[in-house]
Amino acid sequence: MGWIDVAAAEAVFQQANLDYHQLKQQALSPEFKAVALNSQANLTLKNQLVMAKSHNVVAQLTGSESPNEYIVIGAHWDHFGAIETETGTKIFNGAVDNASGTAATLEIARIMAKMHQNKPFKRSIVFVNFTAEETGLIGSEQFARGNIIPTKQMVALLNIDGMNVLEGTDYILQYGKGLSEMEDYLVQAAKAQGRSVKMDPRPQNGLFFRSDHFSLAKQGVPSLLFMSLGDTDPDYIAHRYHKESDIYFPEWSLGGVKQDIELIVDIATQLANNGDWPKWKAESDFKTRRLQDRP
Template sequence: MFTFPSKPWAVLCLALGVSASAEAAELTFDKQQIRTHIATLASDEYGGRGPLTRGETLSIDYIAQEFAKLGLKPGNGDSYLQPVPLAQVTADQGVTLKLGQLELTNGSEFTARTQRITPRIEVKDSPMVFVGYGINAPEYGWNDYAGLDVRGKTVVMLVNDPGFATQDPTLFKGNAMTYYGRWTYKYEEAARQGAAAALIIHQTDAAGYAWGVVQNSNTGSKYTLVDASNNASELPVMGWLHQDAAHKLFKQSRLDLAALSQAAAQPGFKPVTLTGTASIRFDNTARMAESHNVLGLLPGSEMPEEVVMIHAHWDHLGTNKSDGHIYNGAIDNATGVAGVIELARVLSEQHRQAPFKRSILFSSFTAEETGLIGASHFATHPTVPAGQIVAFLNIDGMNVDNALDYILRYGDGVSELEGYLERAARSQGRTVRPDPRPQAGLLYRSDHFALAKVGVPGLLFMSLGDNDPDYIPHRYHKPADDYHPDWSLEGMAQDLSLMAIIAAQLANNGDWPKWLEASEFRKRRALDGRQ
């Protein structure tokens, strides 16, 4: 196991790679203050930190006040807040989905929602077609929509991608999910194809989470950015099917879902028409409002226009209005926000003794849980041009228990930041282990991905149950994700130390970490002259 120095919450300045003038100084993480941050943000008073709720006001005020107390400059002009215009869309939860002769129950058998800003959504007598994985990926030579017209139809598809299904390392990325396996992509592609509705068949192993996560994440209010057309180009109905309901649907068509799933994972699969039509109608209540990202800046001494970002999203799932359950999100992601605030304190302290050459921007975005909305808004309306952002270090859940002799790497051969992670871990006497759940696609499920889309490389720091195998099945995105005063927080200290090492190096060395794999991310970075 990792052994701490004599002061377990200490980070030595030499480890941070700062100038010799600061050799004698020692920075320490404040364990009690971190506890206070987590306990406050994850308290019932904050109501689960839902965007556009009192919990948002409390959360963003708390973070902004902490940034101000630490002496950080406002990160958006003269404000610590960046407005994010969005809509809170609440769909009627008494809706029934009809698939041929089947009438499915909302929540237990399916979920459905929309991002269109309209009082009513109706899909009536829409022909159904099984489109395998619903993927159009030219670089992999794969197109489930080839020669198919799905305009006005309901497309039914599998979660994840063919690589996971076959475990063939030469197909997509084998066991590791690609972006084409993410539900966000599948809905986007279905919309581009003109579908009326898309229903993704849930499978726990392929999705990386149980049905309860789908149900809790999709049956309450959701949030979306809004364009000039009130999101008219978005898919009308974004749905999920419980696997049992999907088996009933295919049985109704005298088809074997298991056999078709195997066939869908092979090149050359042809879509299959399902018996009957799909119909669904539900009313929407849309509330237009502003949410907020929080930004605090530590200006660099020599290259202030070049920025290293340290980040954690502040939102969680809020309070369920139907049963009153509060989703406090203590680990996901009150720990991350507490970590950002503490890193801001430690690095600001260091900066006063030996100023960093580049700026460090500490951020906490809104509405990550509903589709990386705050991050997407920042990516398209940045307070710092994307071409000037060196790297994006993103915390999304921290290890609240004992220290570990390893740290997880999400993605493999993606960017040169992986080398920074390797070296920092080695300096702590730790090893780097690959993501144990690559099929879950965590590389595409947190705020760093929105920045990757505009070319900014990032690292994801996520610890969801490394010391607690009970977390994912019983606490993740559930009311049980609460703060516990008996947490040792030694793992947080260890990981915050590692992040401080990486951040300080990047803030001083003038490096521009490059993308390693050919991708749209790499192409975008090349446009900024950094690749």
């Protein structure tokens, strides 16, 4: 993967006597046809490989009746760390993306552990904070190899990739449509809260294929993605997403976090006790893979 910033893109187009912003606007039309730059470039890349060691963090509540069937709840704990620049060190805290998800996973674990003490879940609940999501879903890919838990024994994954740290909403976002029966659980749990389900407002970004649940989906595990980046706070994507300004603000109400935690606990509790194995709806490689494990 590679990126160039807007200024560099503008310069490339200008050298080809083209207007980047004008063509970007024209590209919104279905009738748009690709325009050749008629340009050539010689690039020299200076690259350094650094080997690093990191860890997924995994915890489990063991089920009372079907301990080898697992509901997985996860988020990714990594971000971009500290980056050295010409002007000094930049620290990327990743407060929303995804310290909010990591904190939510811990809170869900606390809530469900207390529930488990009072009345044990029939199935096991596994909590995972994945590493190296930002560098290519590496942690979840490792987990999806099944060395700790075989994927054929995973009932579903509830994956958090950024919480709504502002006020609660009357809807929940759904990523992907008609993919699996997990969407039905989302509708039911949202309805119980007096909320509706709203489709991903930016499907062109392909977010279903860009977070840790994708690693498990490739192994056939039905999943839900919980992501509120930029939906309740449009300024977030423009000025804080993947930037050093993604920091904690004391004025956050966290009403949306509470709301979604309660929804996730609801879905996880149902699956932990009802014996259901949610199925893939759409014909896909995900469905084919699941049928290999669960015909």
